[in-house]
Amino acid sequence: MFSHPRMHDSLWYASAAPAPKTVPLDGDRAVDVAIIGAGFTGCSAALHLAEKGVKTIVLEAQDIGFGGSGRNAGLVNAGLWLDPDDVVKTIGPDYGERLMTELGKGPSLVSEMIAKHGIQCDDVRKGVIKAGHSPSGQAHLEEHARQWQRRGANIEVIDRKRIAEMSGSEHYVGGIIDHRSYYIQPLSYARGLATAAVKAGAAIHERTPVTKLEAMGGKWKVKTATGTVTADKVIVATNAYSDDLWPGMKQEIIPVGCYMYATEPLGENVRKTILPALHPIYDTQPAMVFTRYDRDHRLVLGSLGYLPPGDAAAARHWPHRTLRYLFPHLGEQKMSFKWAGTLGFTSDAIPRFHEPAPGISMTLGYNGRGIAPGTYWGQMLAKRAMGMAASEFPLPVTPIKPARMRSLWMFFYESAFSAYRLKSLFK
Ligand SMILES: Cc1cc2nc3c(=O)[nH]c(=O)nc-3n(C[C@H](O)[C@H](O)[C@H](O)COP(=O)(O)OP(=O)(O)OC[C@H]3O[C@@H](n4cnc5c(N)ncnc54)[C@H](O)[C@@H]3O)c2cc1C
Structure with a gap:
C-alpha cells in the first residue's frame, strides 16, 4: 500500500525544464549545512543558504523532485487544507494566526522565486x-x-x-x-530552485541516499555509501518520503x-x-x-x-x-x-517543526499542500541554520511523535x- 511508484511515468517528467547536472557524492566533504532531500523544502533551503554565502550541500537519494515535489498537481495554494479558525483552535492564537499569515503569503513567495531566478515553470x-x-x-x-x-x-x-x-x-x-x-509545472519549479541553488554556489548530489547521521564533537557526520559530509548543521527535508534515517520521522507521517x-x-x-x-x-x-x-x-x-x-x-x-x-x-x-x-x-493536519538534537532541524507533514509551504519552510530552515531563533517559526518546536494508530489511519x-x-x- 505504501510505495513510491516511478516518478518517470509522469507528465511532469516528460515535459520538465532541465535539471542541473549532478553526480553522486564521491569522497568526503566539509560544509556549513548539509541538506537531506531535494524537493521544494530542500532546494529552497539550499538556495536561501547559498545566496547568503553559506557552504551548502544537498544529498538526494534519487532525483531532484523524486518525492511529492515532482509529482503533484501543481496548485500553488495559500494556507493549509484546514480552515484558518481550526488551525488557530489546534495550535493556539499566537502560532495559529502567524502560521496563517505566513502561509497566506506563500504563493507570493513562490512568485518571487520564479521572477528572481527566471524559473520557467509554465505558471498560469x-x-x-x-x-x-x-x-x-x-x-x-x-x-x-x-x-x-x-x-x-x-x-x-x-x-x-x-x-x-x-x-x-x-x-x-x-x-x-x-x-x-x-x-505551475511542479517538477520544472523544483528543478528551477535546484538550478538557482547551484548557480548561487550550493552543491547537489543525486543518487546519494543518506544512511546515517552521527554526532561528532559538535558537528554531524552525514554518511552515504559513497562518501561522507561533515556539517555544522543538518536540515532533514525528506518529509513524506522519509525512511528510517531519523527515528520516528517516518512513523509520524500518515x-x-x-x-x-x-x-x-x-x-x-x-x-x-x-x-x-x-x-x-x-x-x-x-x-x-x-x-x-x-x-x-x-x-x-x-x-x-x-x-x-x-x-x-x-x-x-x-x-x-x-x-x-x-x-x-x-x-x-x-x-x-x-x-x-x-x-x-x-494526525491533526498541522505540519511539524522538529529539532531532535542540537544542529538538526526539519519540517514535515504538509498534509497535501507543499508547493508554497515547502518553499516557505525551506526559507525558514535556512534562516534557522544561519542563527534565527526557533521562536520566529510560526510553529512550536515539538518532539517527534509517531502518529497514534497509524496503521489504522492508513x-x-x-x-x-x-x-x-x-x-x-x-x-
Ligand atoms: C500526487 C500529489 C499531488 C499533490 N498536489 C499538490 C498541489 O497541487 N499543491 C501543493 O501545494 N501540494 C501538493 N502536493 C504536496 C506536495 O507535493 C508536497 O507537500 C511537497 O512536494 C513536499 O516537498 P518536500 O520537499 O518537503 O518533500 P519531497 O518533495 O517529498 O522530497 C523529499 C525528498 O527526500 C528524499 N529522501 C528521502 N530519504 C532520503 C535519504 N535517506 N537520503 C537522501 N534523500 C532522501 C526523497 O527521495 C525526496 O526526493 C501533492 C503531492 C502529491 C504526491
Missing part, C-alpha cells in the same frame, strides 16, 4: 477554484472563504451559474475562487496516496468548453477530484488514494468515468500518462478512498 496566474459538489460542501467553502476574508484574503464566492461557466460542468453547486493562488492521469492535448473547440479560461479546479468530495491543463492543453485529473497495482478495473475506468460524469460532451479520451505519489498527513484512508472510487464508477 488565474486563481484556483475550489468547487462545491453538494450544498453542504458549498456551505463549508463559504465558511472557509469568510474566515480568510476576515484575515484580508482575496477570495470570492461563486454561484452555480458562474461555476458552470468557469468549469464547463453542470455538476457543481457553487465554489470559491482564491485569487492568491495559481498553478502516508496517503494521490494519483493523476493526463489526456492527449485537447482540440481547441472542445478545450474552450472545459475550464474555458484555464482555471484549475479541485472539489469538496471526500476523495476530491482535481482537474487542470498543462501547457499543451492536456487535461490533467486526479484524486486521493493508492491505485491498485497493474491494470485493475477500478484504476482503468476511473478517469474515463470521472470525465464522462463531469464533462459528458468531452467524449472518450486516451490517457497518455498515469502516475502517483504520497502525501504526508499528520487502512481507514485507503478503504474510504477505494470505496469512493468504486462508487464513482456507478455514477
Whole structure:
C-alpha cells in the first residue's frame, strides 16, 4: 500500500525544464549545512543558504523532485487544507494566526522565486477554484472563504451559474475562487530552485541516499555509501518520503496516496468548453477530484488514494468515468500518462517543526499542500541554520511523535478512498 511508484511515468517528467547536472557524492566533504532531500523544502533551503554565502550541500537519494515535489498537481495554494479558525483552535492564537499569515503569503513567495531566478515553470496566474459538489460542501467553502476574508484574503464566492461557466460542468453547486493562488509545472519549479541553488554556489548530489547521521564533537557526520559530509548543521527535508534515517520521522507521517492521469492535448473547440479560461479546479468530495491543463492543453485529473497495482478495473475506468460524469460532451479520451505519489498527513493536519538534537532541524507533514509551504519552510530552515531563533517559526518546536494508530489511519484512508472510487464508477 505504501510505495513510491516511478516518478518517470509522469507528465511532469516528460515535459520538465532541465535539471542541473549532478553526480553522486564521491569522497568526503566539509560544509556549513548539509541538506537531506531535494524537493521544494530542500532546494529552497539550499538556495536561501547559498545566496547568503553559506557552504551548502544537498544529498538526494534519487532525483531532484523524486518525492511529492515532482509529482503533484501543481496548485500553488495559500494556507493549509484546514480552515484558518481550526488551525488557530489546534495550535493556539499566537502560532495559529502567524502560521496563517505566513502561509497566506506563500504563493507570493513562490512568485518571487520564479521572477528572481527566471524559473520557467509554465505558471498560469488565474486563481484556483475550489468547487462545491453538494450544498453542504458549498456551505463549508463559504465558511472557509469568510474566515480568510476576515484575515484580508482575496477570495470570492461563486454561484452555480458562474461555476458552470468557469468549469464547463453542470455538476457543481457553487465554489470559491482564491485569487492568491495559481498553478505551475511542479517538477520544472523544483528543478528551477535546484538550478538557482547551484548557480548561487550550493552543491547537489543525486543518487546519494543518506544512511546515517552521527554526532561528532559538535558537528554531524552525514554518511552515504559513497562518501561522507561533515556539517555544522543538518536540515532533514525528506518529509513524506522519509525512511528510517531519523527515528520516528517516518512513523509520524500518515502516508496517503494521490494519483493523476493526463489526456492527449485537447482540440481547441472542445478545450474552450472545459475550464474555458484555464482555471484549475479541485472539489469538496471526500476523495476530491482535481482537474487542470498543462501547457499543451492536456487535461490533467486526479484524486486521493493508492491505485491498485497493474491494470485493475477500478484504476482503468476511473478517469474515463470521472470525465464522462463531469464533462459528458468531452467524449472518450486516451490517457497518455498515469502516475502517483504520497502525501504526508499528520494526525491533526498541522505540519511539524522538529529539532531532535542540537544542529538538526526539519519540517514535515504538509498534509497535501507543499508547493508554497515547502518553499516557505525551506526559507525558514535556512534562516534557522544561519542563527534565527526557533521562536520566529510560526510553529512550536515539538518532539517527534509517531502518529497514534497509524496503521489504522492508513487502512481507514485507503478503504474510504477505494470505496469512493468504486462508487464513482456507478455514477
Ligand atoms: C500526487 C500529489 C499531488 C499533490 N498536489 C499538490 C498541489 O497541487 N499543491 C501543493 O501545494 N501540494 C501538493 N502536493 C504536496 C506536495 O507535493 C508536497 O507537500 C511537497 O512536494 C513536499 O516537498 P518536500 O520537499 O518537503 O518533500 P519531497 O518533495 O517529498 O522530497 C523529499 C525528498 O527526500 C528524499 N529522501 C528521502 N530519504 C532520503 C535519504 N535517506 N537520503 C537522501 N534523500 C532522501 C526523497 O527521495 C525526496 O526526493 C501533492 C503531492 C502529491 C504526491
